[in-house]
Amino acid sequence: MRLRRRRVIFIAGALVIVWMVIVLLTPPPSTSQSNRRSDDNELDNVENLRASYNAQKAGGAVREQEPKYVGKEFADFEDFQPGDGALRNNESMKLTVKIEKLPTYNGSALLDIEKDLVPKNISAVKTNPSAIWDIAASWVKSLEIHPELAPELGDVLNALSTVPIIEADVGYKGTQLKARFALQGGQMVVFKPQRFAREHVIYGKPYAGYDRHNGEIASFHLDRVLGLRRAPLVAGRTVNLRTEVKPVATRLLLDTFLTKDNNTCFYGKCYYCNPEEPACADGDIMEGSVTLWLPKDRSLKKWHHLWSRTYKDGKKARWEVDNTYCRDVMVKYPLDKYPLVLDMIDAAVFDYLIGNADRHQYETFKDDGDQGMLLLLDNAKSFGNPHHDEKSILAPLYQCCRLRQTLWVKLQSLENGVLSKVMRQVLSHDPVSPVLTEKHLTAMDRRLGHIIAMFRKCFKEHGEKNVLQ
Numbered sequence: 052m053r054l055r056r057r058r059v060i061f062i063a064g065a066l067v068i069v070w071m072v073i074v075l076l077t078p079p080p081s082t083s084q085s086n087r088r089s090d091d092n093e094l095d096n097v098e099n100l101r102a103s104y105n106a107q108k109a110g111g112a113v114r115e116q117e118p119k120y121v122g123k124e125f126a127d128f129e130d131f132q133p134g135d136g137a138l139r140n141n142e143s144m145k146l147t148v149k150i151e152k153l154p155t156y157n158g159s160a161l162l163d164i165e166k167d168l169v170p171k172n173i174s175a176v177k178t179n180p181s182a183i184w185d186i187a188a189s190w191v192k193s194l195e196i197h198p199e200l201a202p203e204l205g206d207v208l209n210a211l212s213t214v215p216i217i218e219a220d221v222g223y224k225g226t227q228l229k230a231r232f233a234l235q236g237g238q239m240v241v242f243k244p245q246r247f248a249r250e251h252v253i254y255g256k257p258y259a260g261y262d263r264h265n266g267e268i269a270s271f272h273l274d275r276v277l278g279l280r281r282a283p284l285v286a287g288r289t290v291n292l293r294t295e296v297k298p299v300a301t302r303l304l305l306d307t308f309l310t311k312d313n314n315t316c317f318y319g320k321c322y323y324c325n326p327e328e329p330a331c332a333d334g335d336i337m338e339g340s341v342t343l344w345l346p347k348d349r350s351l352k353k354w355h356h357l358w359s360r361t362y363k364d365g366k367k368a369r370w371e372v373d374n375t376y377c378r379d380v381m382v383k384y385p386l387d388k389y390p391l392v393l394d395m396i397d398a399a400v401f402d403y404l405i406g407n408a409d410r411h412q413y414e415t416f417k418d419d420g421d422q423g424m425l426l427l428l429d430n431a432k433s434f435g436n437p438h439h440d441e442k443s444i445l446a447p448l449y450q451c452c453r454l455r456q457t458l459w460v461k462l463q464s465l466e467n468g469v470l471s472k473v474m475r476q477v478l479s480h481d482p483v484s485p486v487l488t489e490k491h492l493t494a495m496d497r498r499l500g501h502i503i504a505m506f507r508k509c510f511k512e513h514g515e516k517n518v519l520q
Contacts, residue, residue, distance in 0.1 A: 162473060164276065168480040170205040180214045181236035183207055187284065188346040193419050195280040196345070196426075204284075205480070211240060211286040211341045212482045219300040221307070221320040227262040227431070228319045228330055230296075230304065232341070239344040242290070243267060243431055244317075244330035244337055249488050253435035257408030257443070258360075262431030264340035265486045270405050270430035272477045273495075276470070278461050279397060282427040284343040287483030292317070293335040338483055340431075350417040351426070357395060358446050359411040370446050377450035386453065386520060393455055393520060394425035399447040400458065400502055404470075404495050405433035408441045437490035440498055445505065452509035456519040462503060471496045 170176075176183050187207045190197040197204065214234045222229030222241060230242040246261040247253075253260035267285045274282035290296055292315045297305065308317045309329060315337075316329035330337070345351070357380055358370050370376040377392075384391045395413075402410055409432035415423025448454070465473065471492040478486040509518045 162476055164473065165477055165480065167201050167204040168208065168477060170209040171202065172206050173209060176206050176210045176214070179236070180210050180234065180238070183210050184236050184238040187343060191346055191349055193416060194424050196283055197275075197280055199278070199280065207284055207343070208286040208481075210234070210236075210238075211284065211343060212288045214238075216290070216295050216299055219296045219304055221301070221304050224321075225429075226322040228321055228324050229262075230317070230319060232296075241342040241344065242288075242339050243342070244339045246330055249485065252438070257406075257439075257441040258362075258432055260432070260435050263434055264338070264431065265483070266405065266407075266433035266435075267340040267342060267431045268481055268483070268486050269474070269478060269491075270401075270407075270427070270433055272481075273404060273474065274401065274427055276465070276473055276477065277401065278457065279401065279427065281397075281424060282430060283345060285340050287338065287481045287486065288341045289336055289338050289483065291335050292332050292337055351414040352417040352423065353412055353414050356411050356413050357391075358399070360408075362411070370450065371443070374450055377447070381451065381453075389421060390424070391421070392447070392451060393453060396447045396451060396454055397458060398425055398427060399445055400454075400462070401427060402433075403441070403444040403502060404498050405430065406435055406437075406439070406441060406444075406494070406498075407433040408444050434487060434491050437488070437494040440494070440501065442501075445502070448502070448505055449509075452506075452513050452518050453520055454506060454509075454518060459506065459519055462499065465499060466503060468496050470499050 172183075183203065183206050186203050187197070190201065211234075214236065216232045217235050218233035220231045222231050228244065228246075230244070232240050232242050234240060243262050243264045245264050247263060249265065265287070268287050271282045271285040274280065292308075297308065300308075303320065304317065307319050307324075307326075307329075308315065309326065310316065311329065311331055314331040314333065315335050316331035318324050318326055318329040359368060360371075361368050381392055386392060398410060398413070402408070407430060414426045414428055416426075417423075474487070474495065475492055478484055506518065
């Protein structure tokens, strides 16, 4: 009996000793690994990328660590106070600019809204770009093209700028020159070439001039800053027409290539396209914007804009001569039954900031019928003249005097020069930065002031409760 007890004690003691040896020889977890920054945290493969997104979308626990906050406080934003009538300390004010210590990026303070613009999984995008296209397609919903929080956004934009072109063709129907590219992984995109230098000013009618590729890029980022999320994803890109485009181009596109002053040019196929007005590269290198096509299962329906111009000299639309026009519009499309009028006012705010007076039609998702969200597509007739403010764009605002409260709160949070500061920083992430000149950034601040003043006038005339929806 004693012998058996001794054996049990001996075996137990031996097990304890073995366990202690294992513990002592096992290295502790690396502090640098457990606390590494999210922008250095490359996921092992594309499936992990998808899992991270799905878990985050569902509110799960698989989340990348937030970057450590370093550096000094962002003083320019600390001093900002909304103007009179602002809804202070409102949870709906999601400018995503936290007044606290912010992480740094390229030597500058990194705003919250910039975090998703930093690519996190470059190697995964290179090895299997179709995965990142799938993620972008999964974002598209009836009321948004991408979510407010999209950790993979930087990877999608990086893919638009870098993934190889496997086919090039003439652009879809329209009045302006564009090309259609298929990128590796099967993603279709629209390429709009650079036609003007950044400093070029376009005079004349408010819809004059060629499309501005940098306008498409800036408009996407402004849409995101405003919290609308109705514009398709856009990134800048430089392509070598000789080595990247011509070898994979269709005969239809190749037939529009020519050489002018030792520069490779093309004029494509569109209503106004012709050999006398081609888009030309600098040698073989051409800058442009790349717009991500919406998923195939999201068919679009085109509608006539209620505040469309006639585009005929000497003939004005009713809204241009009748300031009571909106009364009839709101009878036909009551605010409590249709989102159309408020969507058009949102779009007017957006278009006035970018200087786009050419939204004569608009698109919605076909399956959503008359409840469909007004999509902010084709924004390239923007940022043409920083010295001119086209007040007619604001007709839906001053005629209807209605606005969503969420957008009103957002607009106030961007007053006093904040809008230009935020736009300057988010645009700095694009590969063709600087996207806008300082004059265009200043113009956005000025135009925002006009919008704020206009709605405060509406408050006085109709009451804030009646104006804000």
